Amino acid sequence: MAVFTAVTLDELTQWMEQFPLGQAVALKGIASGIENSNFFLTTERGEYVLTVFENLDFEQLPFYLQLMRHLAERGIPVPAPVANAQGELVVPLRGKPAAIVSKLEGSSQMDPQPVHCADVGTMLARMHLAAADFPLQQPNLRGLDWWQATMPQVLQYLTPDNAALLQSEVAFQANFAAGTSYAKLPRGPVHADLFRNNVMFVGEKLTGCFDFYFAGVDTWLYDLAVTVNDWCIDLDSGVLDVARVNALLAAYRAVRPFTAEEELAWQPMLRAAALRFWLSRLYDFYAPREAELLTPHDPTHFERILRERIATPAPRLVPQE
Ligand SMILES: Nc1ncnc2c1ncn2[C@@H]1O[C@H](COP(=O)(O)OP(=O)(O)OP(=O)(O)O)[C@@H](O)[C@H]1O
Ligand SMILES: N[C@@H](CCO)C(=O)O
CATH class of the missing domain: 3.30.200.20 (Phosphorylase Kinase; domain 1)
Known part of the structure; x- marks a missing residue:
């Protein structure tokens, strides 16, 4: 805690x-x-x-x-x-x-099935649309600027192989974010941390989500990638579970269809979402704050996910006809 x-x-x-x-x-x-x-x-x-x-x-x-x-x-x-x-x-x-x-009712579903992922996809799309006219502005404070500022503070602790991965991925993401199709991605206020432990269920019924303290204005696709990288994976390997990915994406796009730019940006965005949590976990691990009780999250989990997203194409946002 x-x-x-x-x-x-x-x-x-x-x-x-x-x-x-x-x-x-x-x-x-x-x-x-x-x-x-x-x-x-x-x-x-x-x-x-x-x-x-x-x-x-x-x-x-x-x-x-x-x-x-x-x-x-x-x-x-x-x-x-x-x-x-x-x-x-x-x-x-x-x-x-x-x-x-x-206080929300229920408890976290830490072993989600496609039915839970579909509920999460529906809620996420509804949340994006409902937040679109929110008048306050704040960027995602754990976005590219933060990655670039934080990377130098953790590099010294990493193996040469991991340091090289971190540097090349931050460079890749900077290039991706500077591209013209990235600029066309729909954006608005996003949750940016919609992990299993931030959503409540009673049985198969989703009762709510919380922990908005990383929310900020960013692309909707980034929020989706953060969510898929946690809800739809085998936790040991980081490998995506196709049935859960497809359930979450189908439910999301039934509420808010994807744009052509989003379809193109999906694979790099999954890498961005993995990088974000690898880096924040490295930072929390090597520069902890004082706490009465503190269990830092394991950074290697997201290192594995990042390597896996680079190596293996994920299911597409919209299945091919
Ligand atoms: N509104 C709520 N209703 C019910 N339970 C809640 C609510 N907000 C927080 N909790 C409980 O408190 C726990 C910690 O909350 P939260 O995840 O917001 O903390 P945090 O310190 O911001 O954590 P992290 O960022 O690591 O996820 C949750 O796992 C949940 O059990
Ligand atoms: N969800 C984050 C913790 C901060 O909310 C993580 O798993 O690293």
């Missing part, structure tokens, strides 16, 4: 008075997640999640929380942020920004 900031129920008593949620009656640190301190918060009104943001500042947070509110208002199943008496969604707690959101 990570509870980087310890918060007690006593401390919350006064703080909670600004929210229309009654008294806090229970608080439990959540032992998963690597970015923020999360707590299940029970109040007289119901079940919520309290998040204390460790790495994000007050300037970035309105984008995430307003986006969640925007999506929730349009029927996308995401946690609804709770405003305080002043209408603020982000409020300081222990000197750090904090927010309360509604």
Whole structure:
């Protein structure tokens, strides 16, 4: 996990008075997640999640929380942020920004089948369309600029072979992103971290997705590639499972058909999505922050996925007639 900031129920008593949620009656640190301190918060009104943001500042947070509110208002199943008496969604707690959101029902489906992947594809496409008129702007802060700035900080820890892979892939992606068809890819606010552990199911029914704290404006195709690289793979090898890929893509394109440029960009985009998480995991692994409990994610998982996406063509976005 990570509870980087310890918060007690006593401390919350006064703080909670600004929210229309009654008294806090229970608080439990959540032992998963690597970015923020999360707590299940029970109040007289119901079940919520309290998040204390460790790495994000007050300037970035309105984008995430307003986006969640925007999506929730349009029927996308995401946690609804709770405003305080002043209408603020982000409020300081222990000197750090904090927010309360509604708790989703269900649990993560860590062994997804095509039926789950189809639900994820439908939700992702609906989310892209629903976010298209979201008025706030923030780039994907884990995009190409971040890759280029972060790579030099981890190269020294890598084997020569991996250092060469990282350098050549960042160069490949810079070239891809500079191309004319890339510029034509549809874009908008995207989740950018829609992994298995960020979606809830009750049985086969998807009940919602959360963790919007890497959201930003990027191509819709990038978001899809991030999602496929987690939901549709064999976790040991990183190899794509064709039945799950096809289920997710068919459900997505039934809501939002793909453009010709997206079809061409699919293979390089799967590599971009693998690179993003290889690099962030390398960074978290070699430059960890202090935490009461912290389990860094394994970087080699995404190194394998990147090598696999370079070596093996993925199923096409739209099957050939
Ligand atoms: N709105 C919610 N409803 C129900 N459970 C939630 C909600 N938000 C968070 N959780 C629970 O808290 C855990 C950690 O949340 P989250 O993934 O947002 O943390 P994080 O630190 O940003 O993690 P990471 O970025 O590593 O995925 C989740 O795995 C989930 O169990
Ligand atoms: N989903 C990310 C963690 C940050 O949310 C990973 O698996 O590396």
